[in-house]
Amino acid sequence: MERMEVTETFAGIALPGHLHTQESLGFAAAFAFRPTDVLIATYPKSVPCQAGPALTPSSAGTTWMQEILTLLFSLGDARPAKTIPNWERAPWLEQIYCREALRDTETRRLLTTHLPAHVLAPALQRSKAKVIYVARNPKDVAVSFYHFHRLAKFLPDPGSFDAFLTQFLEGTVHYGSWFDHVKGWLGQRHLLDILYVTYEELHQDLCGTAQRLGTFLGCPLAPGTLTALEQHCTFAAMRDNAMANYSLIPPEIMDHSQGRFMRKGVVGDWRDHFSPQQNALFNQRYQEEMGDMELPTQWPMA
Numbered sequence: 001m002e003r004m005e006v007t008e009t010f011a012g013i014a015l016p017g018h019l020h021t022q023e024s025l026g027f028a029a030a031f032a033f034r035p036t037d038v039l040i041a042t043y044p045k046s047v048p049c050q051a052g053p054a055l056t057p058s059s060a061g062t063t064w065m066q067e068i069l070t071l072l073f074s075l076g077d078a079r080p081a082k083t084i085p086n087w088e089r090a091p092w093l094e095q096i097y098c099r100e101a102l103r104d105t106e107t108r109r110l111l112t113t114h115l116p117a118h119v120l121a122p123a124l125q126r127s128k129a130k131v132i133y134v135a136r137n138p139k140d141v142a143v144s145f146y147h148f149h150r151l152a153k154f155l156p157d158p159g160s161f162d163a164f165l166t167q168f169l170e171g172t173v174h175y176g177s178w179f180d181h182v183k184g185w186l187g188q189r190h191l192l193d194i195l196y197v198t199y200e201e202l203h204q205d206l207c208g209t210a211q212r213l214g215t216f217l218g219c220p221l222a223p224g225t226l227t228a229l230e231q232h233c234t235f236a237a238m239r240d241n242a243m244a245n246y247s248l249i250p251p252e253i254m255d256h257s258q259g260r261f262m263r264k265g266v267v268g269d270w271r272d273h274f275s276p277q278q279n280a281l282f283n284q285r286y287q288e289e290m291g292d293m294e295l296p297t298q299w300p301m302a
């Protein structure tokens with residue numbers, strides 16, 4: 001299947017052109033956040049669309065967080081998560097369909113972004129909106145992102161894993177450098193009402209992390225919400241939920257014959273992909289970039 005790759009460049013980073021225009025990106029940068037808005041911010045490796053689907057990348061737990069917050073806001077009622085695609089429940093601020101998706105939305109708005117902090121920080125700092133930043137071990141991000149490139153026809157052909165990893169470490173992949181993204185959002189910790197969560201924490205203790213989210217959002221968990229989370233936010237449940245697994249995306253945009261968006265959902269898959277040389281190079285680059293950073297978690301890098 002042919003790639004439909006068109007690139008839009010904004011703030012120095014390349015983005016899929018079928019989803020982003022200068023107008024849509026300008027809309028995001030100047031967004032009038034409301035105090036009740038909740039923004040999920042992640043470095044990519046996966047997906048949203050509009051009435052007829054599109055996609056973007058992630059790998060950080062975006063889709064998982066969208067599902068969890070949908071259930072928190074619905075007080076455990078699974079119907080929205082089962083009937084409304086996640087790109088409508090939590091639209092990507094920077095994508096072309098967002099303005100229309102938010103028209104007439106009066107209730108609490110759940111938004112998503114893959115944009116770097118420096119683009120959104122001025123608008124966020126003018127507001128009291130809450131931000132939830134989700135991060136994941138970058139080695140697993142690189143693996144997940146690589147596999148996603150194989151499906152996503154709007155992204156460049158990744159070539160070999162080795163070639164892709166080189167670009168990932170150089171920050172020349174779409175959405176830019178993982179290191180810059182994480183450092184940028186961590187740098188907002190004293191300037192925004194922001195909570196940092198990791199993919200690994202969600203794995204380790206979904207309910208405990210959900211309770212922390214509820215406290216941060218001023219939305220204590222209703223009886224039954226935890227049960228609903230345990231039921232609907234597992235990897236298996238989300239893999240089978242067409243409103244969360246991107247199976248609705250047409251094959252010319254996402255070639256489902258190449259694999260699934262909900263691929264493995266595990267921690268540490270990099271160990272099955274990295275050669276010792278790749279691992280050493282990654283560790284060196286990680287140390288150079290992140291050496292002194294205070295991180296929400298220490299990922300096992302060895």
Ligand SMILES: Nc1ncnc2c1ncn2[C@@H]1O[C@H](COP(=O)(O)OS(=O)(=O)O)[C@@H](OP(=O)(O)O)[C@H]1O
Pocket residue numbers: 042043044045046047048056057058059060061062063064140143144145147233234235236238261262263264265266269
């Ligand atoms: N419930 C649950 N449990 C465990 N893992 C999960 C879950 N939901 C999504 N995932 C995994 O998250 C990866 C996709 O990342 P994102 O959702 O950030 O992608 S995107 O930005 O929305 O494109 C992708 O990771 P990989 O499987 O490693 O590729 C998904 O499988």
